[in-house]
Amino acid sequence: MSRPTRFAADGIPNGKSRCTMSNKENNKIDDKLGSAEKSCEVVGDDLLADISGLISKEVPSGVDRRSFLIRSAVGGAAAVMMGRTVSTQNAIAKALATMPVQGTPKPPLAADLNVVKKGQGPVMTLSDEFYKVGPGPSSSHTIGPMRITYDFYQRATKLPADKLAKATALKVHLFGSLSATGKGHGTERASLAGLVGKEPATVDPLFLDSLRDKPDQTFEVKLGSKSIPVTLKDIVYDATKGDFKHPNTMTCKLLAGTEVLLEQEYYSVGGGFIEWKGYTPPKKNAPKYPFRTMKELRAHADGNKLSIAKVILANETSISGRSEEEVYAFIDKIINAMVATVKSGLSMSEDDVLPGPIKLHSKAATVYKRAQDDKYATDKGIGSLAAFALAASEENARGHLVITAPTGGSAGVMPSLVYGLLEVRKLDRQKVRDGMLAALAIGYLCKHHATLSAAEGGCQAEIGVASSMAAALVATAYDAESNVVENAAESALEHHLGMTCDPVAGYVQVPCVERCAFGAVKAWTAYAIASNEIASRHRVDFDATVMALAETARDMNSKYKETSEAGLALSVVLC
Numbered sequence: 001m002s003r004p005t006r007f008a009a010d011g012i013p014n015g016k017s018r019c020t021m022s023n024k025e026n027n028k029i030d031d032k033l034g035s036a037e038k039s040c041e042v043v044g045d046d047l048l049a050d051i052s053g054l055i056s057k058e059v060p061s062g063v064d065r066r067s068f069l070i071r072s073a074v075g076g077a078a079a080v081m082m083g084r085t086v087s088t089q090n091a092i093a094k095a096l097a098t099m100p101v102q103g104t105p106k107p108p109l110a111a112d113l114n115v116v117k118k119g120q121g122p123v124m125t126l127s128d129e130f131y132k133v134g135p136g137p138s139s140s141h142t143i144g145p146m147r148i149t150y151d152f153y154q155r156a157t158k159l160p161a162d163k164l165a166k167a168t169a170l171k172v173h174l175f176g177s178l179s180a181t182g183k184g185h186g187t188e189r190a191s192l193a194g195l196v197g198k199e200p201a202t203v204d205p206l207f208l209d210s211l212r213d214k215p216d217q218t219f220e221v222k223l224g225s226k227s228i229p230v231t232l233k234d235i236v237y238d239a240t241k242g243d244f245k246h247p248n249t250m251t252c253k254l255l256a257g258t259e260v261l262l263e264q265e266y267y268s269v270g271g272g273f274i275e276w277k278g279y280t281p282p283k284k285n286a287p288k289y290p291f292r293t294m295k296e297l298r299a300h301a302d303g304n305k306l307s308i309a310k311v312i313l314a315n316e317t318s319i320s321g322r323s324e325e326e327v328y329a330f331i332d333k334i335i336n337a338m339v340a341t342v343k344s345g346l347s348m349s350e351d352d353v354l355p356g357p358i359k360l361h362s363k364a365a366t367v368y369k370r371a372q373d374d375k376y377a378t379d380k381g382i383g384s385l386a387a388f389a390l391a392a393s394e395e396n397a398r399g400h401l402v403i404t405a406p407t408g409g410s411a412g413v414m415p416s417l418v419y420g421l422l423e424v425r426k427l428d429r430q431k432v433r434d435g436m437l438a439a440l441a442i443g444y445l446c447k448h449h450a451t452l453s454a455a456e457g458g459c460q461a462e463i464g465v466a467s468s469m470a471a472a473l474v475a476t477a478y479d480a481e482s483n484v485v486e487n488a489a490e491s492a493l494e495h496h497l498g499m500t501c502d503p504v505a506g507y508v509q510v511p512c513v514e515r516c517a518f519g520a521v522k523a524w525t526a527y528a529i530a531s532n533e534i535a536s537r538h539r540v541d542f543d544a545t546v547m548a549l550a551e552t553a554r555d556m557n558s559k560y561k562e563t564s565e566a567g568l569a570l571s572v573v574l575c
Contacts, residue, residue, distance in 0.1 A: 109456070110245035113267065114281050122290035123444045124281075126320055127327065130443055131334045131436075132272045132404045134200030135208055136396030137508035139407040140248050140453050141178060141185035141562075144268025146203070149194030151274070152252035156223055156262055159254075164224035166256035170195055173238040175249040177455035178268065180240040180563045184356060184506030186212065186399055188235040191250075195230055196221055200272075205400045212355065212399075223254075240563070245277075247455040247561065270453025270461070271406045271443075288318040292448065294486055294542040297441060301482045308472075308482050309434035312441050331436050335429075337403050338392070338415035339422060344400065345391025354397045356507040357574055364391035384424065385524060386517040388416035393516035397509050406443045406452045409459070409501075409508050410466035412516030414439065417470045417523060421477055435473035442469045442489045445542070450550035454501035454562040457553030459512075463519040464496030464549065470523035471530070480531060483538075488530035490542040492523050497545070497552055500560035502567025504574070511568055 134143035149172060156170075172191050174182050182188060189211040193203055196219045211217065211232065220227040248268040254261045265277040289300040289311050300311050316327045345364050352362040364387050371383025393412030396402045405414035421427040421435070443452070446465045451457040471488035480488070496519070504510040530538070559566035 113245060113269070114275055114279055122287055122292055123315075123448050124284050124287065124319060125440075125444045125447060126284075127316055127334075127437075127440055128330055129273070130271065130404070130406065130440060130447075131330075132201070133334075133337055133401055134272060134404070134408070135186075135190060135203060135205055136399050136402045136408045136411060137512075138185045138409055139272040139404040139411075140268045140270050140455060141182060141187050142190045142399070142408060143200045143272040143404065144248065144270075144274050145174070145178065145182075145187050145250060146190035146194040146198070146200045147272065147274050148250060148266040148268060148276075149191045149252060150197070150199055151194075151266075151276075152254075152262075152264055153195055153197055153221070155264065156254050159224075159262060161224050163256075163261050164226055166259075167223055167226050167228055167254055167261055168257055169234070169255040170221060170228055170230050171234050171236065171253045171255060173236045173251045173253075175238050175242060175251075176240060176244045176247040177562050178248050178250055179237045180565075181503060181506035182237060184503060184564070185508060188232050188237070189399075191235045192219070192230065192232055195234075195252075201401075203401075205398070208399050246275075248453065270451055270456060271447065272404045272408075273447075273452075284319045285321060286318065287315040289315055294441075294445060294546075297445075298482045298486060307434065307438070307476065308441050308485055309437040309476050312437040316437075328433055331433050332429075334403055334405075335418055335422070335432060335436065337401070338405075338418045341392045341395045341400070341402055341411070342388050342415050342419040343391075345393075345395045346387070348391075348394065354394065354507075354509055354513075355399070356509065357505050358507055358509050360397075360509045360513070362394050364388075364394055382521060385416055385420055385520050388419045389413060389517040389520040390513060392416060393513040397507070397513055405439070405469060406447070406465050407454070407462045409454060409512050410462040410516060410519065412513070413463065413466035413519040413523065414470050414473065416516070416520040417473055421474070427477055431477040431479075432473075435475075435477035438476035438485055439469035439473040442472045442493075442542075445546055446493075446549065449546050451553050456561065457549065458499055458556050458560050458562075459501040459515065460496045460499040460549060461553060462501070463515050464493050464499060466516075467496060467519035467523045467526070468493035470520060471526040474524060474527040475530060478527075478531070480527075481535070483535045484530050486542045487533070487535055487538040488523075488527045490526075490538070490540055490545050491529060492519075492526035493542070493549065494540060494545050495522060495526075497548055498556075500556070500567050501562040502560060502569045503562065503564055504569050504572045506564045506569070510572065 132139070132143060134146065136142060172195065174187060174191070178187055186208065189208050192211060193208060198207065215232050218229050218231050221230055246267040246269055249265065250268070251263065251265050253263045267275045269275055291297040291300060297308060297311060300306070301308050313324060313327060316322065317324055346368055348362045348365060350362055350366045354360045354362065367390060368384060368387035371380050371387060374380040374383060389412040391412070392402065392415040396408050396411040402408055402411035403415065405411065418432060421432050422429065443465060446452060446468070451461045452465055454462050468489045471492040472485050475485040475488040503512060557566070
């Protein structure tokens with residue numbers, strides 16, 4: 001039974017608060033908030049019948065709105081219950097004092113970057129742009145910078161002879177996340193390798209190892225008639241904070257003394273993709289089946305009685321002008337490279353120690369051998385799959401050649417499923433080829449509308465997308481319908497949302513190596529659920545999850561975006 005409302009003599013219901021306003025021109029908090037002090041006293045016996053007068057009408061910038069309002073309301077309510085007059089200014093001050101410290105928000109990416117503008121048209125990415133072979137441990141911090149300096153080297157060779165004759169030095173400056181965690185990614189070694197004319201896909205990993213083991217080496221870069229000496233000291237770790245167009249920014253310069261003969265600003269935008277100041281994407285043919293979303297992609301597939309893989313194949317040939325045989329030939333090269341990296345990783349002894357200060361021992365071979373002795377087939381399967389992922393990921397951590405699918409940091413996920421399907425289950429190779437094409441569709445859409453870069457979006461953008469691609473791969477290899485492929489990919493991505501990138505000591509080892517194993521197992525789990533549920537009852541669509549990925553990336557604190565400033569990188573102490 002409700003209690004009747006009683007009124008005080010002035011007409012205010014009992015239990016309501018009577019508030020008065022008074023300006024405090026010199027109050028520091030008032031200056032910050034630009035608001036007037038509001039003090040309240042309670043009339044009647046129902047002290048908290050209405051707390052609207054206890055809640056600040058303005059929320060200070062830089063704090064979480066919901067948390068601030070809750071704290072200010074609770075503080076005000078507590079004071080009222082103790083019979084005190086409440087000053088909203090004091091309540092605000094106390095609420096602010098108890099708020100957790102907010103990190104400096106990361107500035108948005110520059111609007112003129114193609115990686116930002118890409119979502120405005122249909123997907124135009126091609127398989128040989130997406131699947132790239134290069135040295136680990138990171139697509140954005142190793143392969144990307146190496147592609148950048150190799151690009152600059154090629155530009156420099158094309159300068160007029162009179163300019164080259166004056167050249168005396170080459171310099172590379174690393175900024176943002178490249179500077180913050182580049183040491184653990186071998187960014188300086190990869191950058192120097194590109195500068196001396198090495199390509200990521202063909203570089204001998206032993207050459208990169210030699211730069212680590214003998215850092216004082218000098219190399220002569222032949223530019224026209226001049227030979228310019230370069231060393232690792234010419235790769236400069238510059239500012240980690242600043243108003244950069246992208247978190248992975250670097251500049252390359254060819255100098256004649258202090259005179260700049262050639263300079264270019266570059267951006268490693270994730271997955272080994274690079275851009276530069278003034279970049280325009282290459283012109284391509286129109287896709288046969290243009291799509292911007294999974295919904296549009298599935299409409300093409302279902303409407304034409306095609307699989308998602310066949311739609312992607314048709315677009316590959318249409319956009320690039322290559323034949324189906326040429327597309328499949330490239331996919332075969334990537335499949336072979338993935339199998340090779342797993343085999344190489346499994347061959348390493350448990351006495352092998354990954355490079356860097358963590359002193360992490362290899363464990364892929366041990367996990368695999370012990371999994372074979374498991375009593376239950378399911379345990380054996382999970383242990384083996386995890387071991388395959390560990391093997392490829394450990395190869396990445398060694399700086400050996402890996403495949404971006406979509407990145408170096410996630411380079412253990414897709415190869416583990418490819419290896420398992422081909423080498424263990426002996427699935428028909430064409431099924432795996434089709435799975436690789438369907439996986440491309442997932443990667444394309446995530447790149448198109450969100451990000452593949454941990455420096456931009458945390459590890460959800462790397463492991464999450466890799467797991468999603470792998471789920472689509474498996475579903476397609478087992479002839480699943482398009483809605484099952486979508487559901488599997490969606491589930492795998494959904495359950496990585498919010499995953500931070502916090503590499504200990506800046507090395508792609510902890511938590512990255514094991515994270516690939518979990519991503520692989522999640523991919524298989526996503527397929528198992530999607531193939532057994534009633535597909536039409538799946539409540540979350542892939543497009544919505546990609547949008548959630550993009551939003552989460554934008555909102556994530558910069559400390560958790562491959563800067564090694566928080567998370568495990570902060571809590572794990574190396575002795």
